[in-house]
Amino acid sequence: MSPTLIIAKREFRSYFDSPIAYIVICLSFFALGLMFFFLNGGFWQLDRASIARLFESTPMGLSFLVVPVVTMRLIAEERRSGTLEMLITLPVKDSDVVLGKYLGALGLVLVLVLSTLAYPLVMFKFPWNLGPLDGGPVASGYLGMVLFSCAAVAIGLLISALTESQAVAFFITFFVLGALWLFGDLAGKASASGYAGLAALLNYVSFQSRLNNFWRGLVDSRDVVFFLSVTVLSLMVAFRALERRKWA
C-alpha cells in the first residue's frame, strides 16, 4: 500500500476511534431530518413528494458544521502536538501527507453524504413508494454534492495547514465556506436591486449557485471544472504551507 493510502486509512480510522465521527454523523442526521421534514418549507408543509430539499440542506450543513469540524484538526493538531515531526520524518513525501490526510477526511464526509441516499431509497423504493423516482436529477445532485465535498474538504485542509490552533482553523473554515455558500443568496438580492455585474461575480464563486444546476439535473462542465480547480488549487497551497516549515 502506498504511504498516501496508509496515512488516509489511519486518518479515517482515527475519526472512529474518537467520538468525533459519531457525534458529527448523529448531529448531522438529526439536523437534516429537522430541515427536511419540519422547518419552513419542509416536507410536511410542502405536501409534495420531492427530495429537492435534501440537496439544499445537506451542502449547507456540510459547509457550516461538518467540514469545519472534520478538517480543523487535520494538520493544525499535528503541528501543535509535534506528531507532524514524527510523521514527516518517516519515509513519506510531503505530498503523501497532504493527500493522505485529504483522502481520510474526504472519506468521512463522503460516508455522510452517501448515507443520505437513505432518503430517496426509503421514500421511493422500500418500504414506502411515493411514486416513480426521477433518477436523473438525483444522480446529478449526488455528483454535485460529491464534487462540492471535494472542494470544501480541500479548503478546510488548507486552512488547517496554515495554523496551529484547531479553534482558529474551525472558525476560519466556517467563515470561508459559509461565505461561499451565502454568496448565492446575496447574488439573488444583488440582481433584484439591479447590480447585474456583482450578481454574476457572486454567482460565479458561490458554491450554492454552482450546486443549483446539479439539483436541476444539469451537469455543466464549467461547474465540474470549477469544483475540481478549487480542490487542486487548495491542495497545492496546503502542500506549500506544509513545506514552509523547512525554510521558516
Place this chain on the structure above:
Amino acid sequence: MATDVMIQANGLTKRFGVVRALDKVNFEVKRGEVVGFLGPNGAGKSTTMRILTCFISPSTGSATVNSHDVFDNPLEVRRSIGYLPQRAPLYTDMTVWEYLKFAAEIRGLDESTFKKRLKKVVEVCGLAQSLGKDISTLSHGYRQRVGLGQALIHDPPILILDEPTSDLDPNEKAEVLRYIKEIGKDRTILLSTHNLAEVEEACARAIIVSKGRVVADGPLDEIRGKTGRVRYVVTIDEQRAEAGNKPPAAAQALEALQRLGGVKTVRELPTDEKAHKFELSGAQDSDIRAEIFRLMVAKGWTLLELRRDAQSLDVVFRDLTRGDEKLDRGANWSAADEAEEDADDKSSADEDDEDDDDESDDDDEDEEAVDAKSKGKS
C-alpha cells in the same frame, strides 16, 4: 573509506529570522560510533537533528546521511534512520500495537518481517504489557519507549535520538543505555541529552555545541583533558586535630590551601558540622597530593579524605558553554548586533587561549568581575 562515514555535516547554518540557531556546524559520525550530542538548551541540538532527518532544511551548508544528501534524497535518508524526536510525540488515539504497525507499514515492512521485528522491539523496549493499551493512557516513560520502538522497528543502520532518556525512571534509563551500547556495536547512533553521566556511560565520543557552534568534538578523555586541570577533593576534620593543635576554621584552611604551590582554585563544598571539604584544581601534569599531606602534618590538622581525579565532564561542559550562560544572565555584552558578534568571537578565542596555556580563569573570579561591572553601572 567514504562509505564508513555515516553522518556528515558540512558548514550547516540555520537562521530563524535574525536568530542564528546554527553557525557553520561541521562534524562526522562513522559507522559503529555512539556519539553524544551535548549542549545547553537552545544550543542547536534539536535543530541539527531536524536537519539530518530532513524535517527542516539548513539555510546554508549540506549534510549527508548514509551517503545520501539531505537535499536531494530525503526519502533515502529517512529510510536509513530511526528517529525519536524530543518528548516522543505520538498519536494518542492509537494503541501501541497499531502505532508500531503504522510505522512499519509506512516503512514498507511485510507482515512476517514486522512480526519478527516487533518481537525484538517489544523485548528491548519492555512493551509486552502495553501493546494493547491506548497510547493516551500511557505514562510519559512508556510513551518514550514506544517512540524508541518505532525508531527501531525497521532495524535502521543509523539512529538519531533526541533526549531518549528524559522522563524515564533510573531503571528504564539504565536499560535503554544498556541497549544503546549493545546495538551501537554495529550501528551508528547520535543521541542528545542533558545528562552527562549518561554520555559517559554510553558514548565513547561527544560533540558539544554551544550557541550553534561546535565547541568540542572528540573522545571523552580528550574532552575531559581540554581544560588541562585536575580536581582534588580535600576533607579536613572540623572538631578534632592532632596533638594539641586547634582544628582550623573554614577560612583558615581555605587560605592555607590557596597558598600551596600549583593550586589554581579552591572552593569550599557544602558538608555537615564535622568536617570542611574543599575542591581544588591544579594543572593536569602535576600532582600536589604530597604538598597537601605535608601541609596537614605541619598544621597538625586531621586529614579525612584526599582524592585526585580528572576534571569531570560537567565541569568541562560548563567551561565550554559558559558564553551562553553569561549572555542569559545579562553579562556586559554590547547590545548592537555587530558588537555582539565581535564579542562572541573574542570570547571563544579567549576560551581557546585558556585551554592552551593553562591560564587560571576561575568561575568565581568571573562572576565577581561581572558583579563589579554591574555595580559600577548602577
